[in-house]
Amino acid sequence: MTTVALKPATMAQALTRGLRDAMAADPSVHVLGEDVGALGGVFRVTDGLAKEFGEDRCTDTPLAEAGILGTAVGMAMYGLRPVVEMQFDAFAYPAFEQLISHVARMRNRTRGRMPLPITVRVPYGGGIGGVEHHSDSSEAYYMATPGLHVVTPATVADAYGLLRASIASDDPVVFLEPKRLYWSKDAWNPEEPTAVEPIGRAVVRRPGRSATLITYGPSVPVCLEAAEAACAEGWDLEVVDLRSLVPFDDETVAASVRRTGRAVVVHESGSYGGPGGEIAARVTERCFHHLEAPVLRVAGFDLPYPPPMLERHHLPGVDRILDAVARLQWEAGN
Amino acid sequence: MTTVALKPATMAQALTRGLRDAMAADPSVHVLGEDVGALGGVFRVTDGLAKEFGEDRCTDTPLAEAGILGTAVGMAMYGLRPVVEMQFDAFAYPAFEQLISHVARMRNRTRGRMPLPITVRVPYGGGIGGVEHHSDSSEAYYMATPGLHVVTPATVADAYGLLRASIASDDPVVFLEPKRLYWSKDAWNPEEPTAVEPIGRAVVRRPGRSATLITYGPSVPVCLEAAEAACAEGWDLEVVDLRSLVPFDDETVAASVRRTGRAVVVHESGSYGGPGGEIAARVTERCFHHLEAPVLRVAGFDLPYPPPMLERHHLPGVDRILDAVARLQWEAGN
Amino acid sequence: MTVMEQRGTYRPTPPPAWQPRTDPAPLLPDAEPYRVLGTDAAAQADPELLRRLYAQLVRGRRYNVQATALTKQGRLAVYPSSTGQEACEVAAALVLEERDWLFPSYRDTLAVVARGVDPVEALTLLRGDWHTGYDPYEHRVAPLCTPLATQLPHAVGLAHAARLKGDDVVALAMVGDGGTSEGDFHEALNFAAVWQAPVVFLVQNNGFAISVPLAKQTAAPSLAHKAVGYGMPGRLVDGNDAAAVHEVLADAVRRAREGGGPTLVEAVTYRIDAHTNADDATRYRGDAEVETWREHDPIQLLEREMTARGLLDEAARQSARDAAEVMAADLRTRMNQDPALDPMDLFSHVYAEPTPQLREQQALLRAELEAEQEGAHR
Amino acid sequence: MTVMEQRGTYRPTPPPAWQPRTDPAPLLPDAEPYRVLGTDAAAQADPELLRRLYAQLVRGRRYNVQATALTKQGRLAVYPSSTGQEACEVAAALVLEERDWLFPSYRDTLAVVARGVDPVEALTLLRGDWHTGYDPYEHRVAPLCTPLATQLPHAVGLAHAARLKGDDVVALAMVGDGGTSEGDFHEALNFAAVWQAPVVFLVQNNGFAISVPLAKQTAAPSLAHKAVGYGMPGRLVDGNDAAAVHEVLADAVRRAREGGGPTLVEAVTYRIDAHTNADDATRYRGDAEVETWREHDPIQLLEREMTARGLLDEAARQSARDAAEVMAADLRTRMNQDPALDPMDLFSHVYAEPTPQLREQQALLRAELEAEQEGAHR
Numbered sequence A, B: 001m002t003t004v005a006l007k008p009a010t011m012a013q014a015l016t017r018g019l020r021d022a023m024a025a026d027p028s029v030h031v032l033g034e035d036v037g038a039l040g041g042v043f044r045v046t047d048g049l050a051k052e053f054g055e056d057r058c059t060d061t062p063l064a065e066a067g068i069l070g071t072a073v074g075m076a077m078y079g080l081r082p083v084v085e086m087q088f089d090a091f092a093y094p095a096f097e098q099l100i101s102h103v104a105r106m107r108n109r110t111r112g113r114m115p116l117p118i119t120v121r122v123p124y125g126g127g128i129g130g131v132e133h134h135s136d137s138s139e140a141y142y143m144a145t146p147g148l149h150v151v152t153p154a155t156v157a158d159a160y161g162l163l164r165a166s167i168a169s170d171d172p173v174v175f176l177e178p179k180r181l182y183w184s185k186d187a188w189n190p191e192e193p194t195a196v197e198p199i200g201r202a203v204v205r206r207p208g209r210s211a212t213l214i215t216y217g218p219s220v221p222v223c224l225e226a227a228e229a230a231c232a233e234g235w236d237l238e239v240v241d242l243r244s245l246v247p248f249d250d251e252t253v254a255a256s257v258r259r260t261g262r263a264v265v266v267h268e269s270g271s272y273g274g275p276g277g278e279i280a281a282r283v284t285e286r287c288f289h290h291l292e293a294p295v296l297r298v299a300g301f302d303l304p305y306p307p308p309m310l311e312r313h314h315l316p317g318v319d320r321i322l323d324a325v326a327r328l329q330w331e332a333g334n
Numbered sequence C, D: 001m002t003v004m005e006q007r008g009t010y011r012p013t014p015p016p017a018w019q020p021r022t023d024p025a026p027l028l029p030d031a032e033p034y035r036v037l038g039t040d041a042a043a044q045a046d047p048e049l050l051r052r053l054y055a056q057l058v059r060g061r062r063y064n065v066q067a068t069a070l071t072k073q074g075r076l077a078v079y080p081s082s083t084g085q086e087a088c089e090v091a092a093a094l095v096l097e098e099r100d101w102l103f104p105s106y107r108d109t110l111a112v113v114a115r116g117v118d119p120v121e122a123l124t125l126l127r128g129d130w131h132t133g134y135d136p137y138e139h140r141v142a143p144l145c146t147p148l149a150t151q152l153p154h155a156v157g158l159a160h161a162a163r164l165k166g167d168d169v170v171a172l173a174m175v176g177d178g179g180t181s182e183g184d185f186h187e188a189l190n191f192a193a194v195w196q197a198p199v200v201f202l203v204q205n206n207g208f209a210i211s212v213p214l215a216k217q218t219a220a221p222s223l224a225h226k227a228v229g230y231g232m233p234g235r236l237v238d239g240n241d242a243a244a245v246h247e248v249l250a251d252a253v254r255r256a257r258e259g260g261g262p263t264l265v266e267a268v269t270y271r272i273d274a275h276t277n278a279d280d281a282t283r284y285r286g287d288a289e290v291e292t293w294r295e296h297d298p299i300q301l302l303e304r305e306m307t308a309r310g311l312l313d314e315a316a317r318q319s320a321r322d323a324a325e326v327m328a329a330d331l332r333t334r335m336n337q338d339p340a341l342d343p344m345d346l347f348s349h350v351y352a353e354p355t356p357q358l359r360e361q362q363a364l365l366r367a368e369l370e371a372e373q374e375g376a377h378r
């Protein structure tokens, strides 16, 4: 294999490469889902896998999400490492009973004797002009289910690294793929992919001193953009990309907020009962005396995801983030 | 009908009475679920309804939760007011797709033309020595689903009043019944039941000045007990029973916390991604400058619900609540 | 299979509960899809019905073509075409009485329109200004349903409710071959049969679920063979033969209306276009297969029959085409106008009354929009 | 049904895709449940097998009685008895090879024990000290499964994985009549048939799902009639006839092992006891029905046959009873000991490594327990 230089790759390409490398490295890795074979998935993430590894390794299943995840459980029981694709966020709901009652619990139910190394890939979130049921941010459900790891990449390199780590994990991982970042590009060397990221470490994407934006997945680029725009207001914003929602990297997040004294949690998911409440609460528990203002949340509204023509009003954008930053009681402190 | 004096009734009895009165008052109210007919439900809450109103009004369905809720959607479309029983918390999971994608959204999807007045009764929570899958606290899932109301009674009177209000609501309501309170008793006059409670109002169950315990459902009696025990420590605890998780009564809760300056959220549900995060975050947003300490959470651990012999270690009890109260930084303030 | 025999004093008893409740034989489908056009049965077909079917088929095809064109012009977010399947779409709509209900899947815009829903309102979902564009109660058409097979229990519940209320209403629910694999399909059919609900299930077996061919979807002799497992009749019909589909559905609707319970109809058809305009069908199927099916085109099948019977001349064809063009032109014109949208509507229909939480969010958006309008914002 | 005819130049074509893949006839069950005991077929039954079945039936009945007694003594949280269904339980266990896998439902403790799992470990779930008490890999027995029908896709996936790995392994999955109504039943059978997975589905139709009788569960001629809808054979057997159940399952296991794919077996039986010790069956069924079924008792059926064939005398009966008593006494003794429990185990098996969050919670509980032990706590 010849070494090639860094070149732009999309997140979708990095994911494909991650699947391919995992399958090549370990014959027990099997991909299954709707349209993952000849079509290569509706987002083309499984492109070429059926051809390279055969239909037994990359299998078009019947159209039944509980069946897909349920059979994956059985496959994992027998020592395989299934990587399941749910075609869209909302179409993972039929598989919730299998996910909650079995996938998340089998290790626990059997005192550790029957771990289930299953990766459930879920394209999620909006901003792609999808009609109803195609843009849900369902991470709150997964976070509230003990026994699952929940990770979501925001960069091309993380897409590869976190996916490899997820597949390598002996625990089930819900791997949330931000749909609107599938076509985002980054300089990346597909011949020498990034080292596998350990699951559970947040990363500071942009250092700053005024306040911390805590975010993940599709909202990371939005926060970075907001941070750039904030310079004009004299705010130097730090942006923390959580990458893993379970486990949660309290250390990195709390360290940042202790430094800045102010924080806004940003995500697309609905606000009420969404991830932001958990994050704000735990940050406050840990950083109470460092906080100049309550931790605020900028999130999707508490509604069913809107139709395409209205989604821009729903999604947290740069302005809404900066409005929240402005409410961080600047008069009160540093 | 002769008027009888107040006498002790169980929560289960009040619920039965609520269903009966609702069915008698409105012929469009239909009860359906597994074993709700001749058996009267595994908790006997539907006892006598099939006999009184016929099997068409109180129907034993085939054993399929998505089917039960899905057909209830159709019945509601045609003008009926279905009251669905999910036999246990964990057995509602197969119905999640119907709940999330249709029940919660039909009004929104149709611009208000097709409301779905469905009540989904879910016995929930632990403390009854149930084997696995019989003790889940699944309220976080419902709270994160816009379009649903989520209510849960803690007293016999509220069981009746909130159930009647739920059935009368033109919106879908997830009605969470705390299993371990089914047999709790209260002086109650079944011949003149409590006025129907509006959905969305919390209530102060015990006034106090030192700190607020924010709680709901099965944890309300535990918090009241903790508040009594706290007197010995010199703490005068206020106990707020939320009663409704959606909508949330910010006013009552924030007023209490502003008064006391300290708060602990108490629930059985797992902590991470559970209701407590949302509650702590929104209380903090509203009461930041009144708070002497961060809002703390006492909750179930982040594990699959434990086996019966270990559940007492998992459930928030009086001691664990008082330990949290002790951590409210008393040295720092009043 | 086993011969009974007395042995000493021991007389074997059959298991007491064993009573097969229904004779399975009449529930099984025929060996081949039922056809009318080009067969003796065609002579029985009502000319007036054939004319109505024809007009709607031509209009339906034109609708599919126009809607697909609108995706290219950016006027629709996406369109799942039913070209090749118009016979099923049209028959499903025409077979129902006004008081009946139609439960379409996401592919069935055509059936929705054929039932009388305004063509623009039927496309609201796919244009993206709202989810359901029409009032479901106006023409008794449930919202176009995207989560596969989830509309089937709705149809059962509605039909059951109507029967409980003493109303003479039938529900017809449409689903694809792929959708039959979902648990909701199973649960809906089972509830329908147990409750003897007046509902008709129409499976359009168009050979594919996106890229997945039928052979990867089921190993059953036919999808109609699933019916016996619920205790309802299964019928197999040539889905491109509008007269046959109409007849089989009409039988099923009549049966349901008379209290005979549900029927499962499998219509064998083919999706001529890609899954949607966004799909690339060449990745999973060859042109040759498509071509074979073009030879079995629903419009041509009906045209040939009607021509042979002297029910169709060039003038009649032309007038059907003209009517379709009028519809298409109107659709084009109206779809080329931007819909009037009020972002504040986002909050109007989550609950009967917005919660206090939603009111706060509404206020936030209102402030943002006002600031935006004042141009004062940042 | 339709006669083809040429009309002018128009020659109707059948829909191109139409090829029924399998002949439905062999997939349909017989009209009556298959029986062996008391019929000619009994003469073919292997005496050794009958003896093994008998010993296990007697032991199984005793186990049900003992476990039910333990609930009264507060040693078990709950016990769903399989009294009356022992023939199914035992046959399911005995028909498998060591390398095969059993997927029991929550009612199938007996099958689990008959397969070799320690009787106390099999009861851990119902005693309440942990969920699954045994190591699933030791005897290749999946955890007793409470969420109904959810174990069925597991069995399919495991069997499929074994086949992909080239292992000669069959999975047998057990489910109740009520469980067949769940979507997971449907999806599992469909996947199994499409993948031709080596799996056998055993439905114990015991007449009830808690209080709900079969007639409210399904309108099908039999549950075995569901098989044809997936393209697999459906077999109907007298579930109280241990020899018949064993034979039908053995056929299905052989078929699966030879690459013939899955089979659905419906065993017609009856739940003699209440749903569990906590249930009151008088609310929904009469004694008369139960009595009819007592006449068709699986142990008696086998005893009569074996006695008639001279395979069982009073000594043999007594020795079976004695062995069962030894098992019961051992079970009593061991179940009367309190299990050793460490609350800190709560945190050990949520993930391979506890998350930082769990570590914090673990520390909290440890501190509480220490304080409790020191008696110093409040």
Ligand SMILES: Cc1ncc(C[n+]2csc(CCOP(=O)(O)OP(=O)(O)O)c2C)c(N)n1
Binding pocket: A034, A063, A087, A091, A094, C107, C146, C147, C148, C175, C176, C177, C178, C179, C180, C206, C208, C209, C210, C271, C275
């Ligand atoms: C529950 C669910 N899973 C997945 C999808 C994504 N999806 C949309 S259409 C489709 C294929 C449907 O095939 P079929 O039922 O045969 O209908 P057709 O498209 O052929 O009309 C899939 C997988 C969905 N809409 N709903």
Ligand SMILES: Cc1ncc(C[n+]2csc(CCOP(=O)(O)OP(=O)(O)O)c2C)c(N)n1
Binding pocket: B034, B063, B087, B091, B094, D107, D146, D147, D148, D175, D176, D177, D178, D179, D180, D206, D208, D209, D210, D271, D275
């Ligand atoms: C998904 C799910 N829904 C409901 C229940 C509650 N439940 C436990 S057993 C039972 C009846 C089961 O009937 P059947 O499948 O016939 O098995 P049997 O009890 O007769 O062995 C029910 C409803 C459950 N365990 N799982």
Ligand SMILES: [Mg+2]
Binding pocket: C176, C177, C178, C204, C205, C206, C207, C208, C209, C210
């Ligand atoms: Mg299709």
Ligand SMILES: [Mg+2]
Binding pocket: D176, D177, D178, D204, D205, D206, D207, D208, D209, D210
């Ligand atoms: Mg049963």
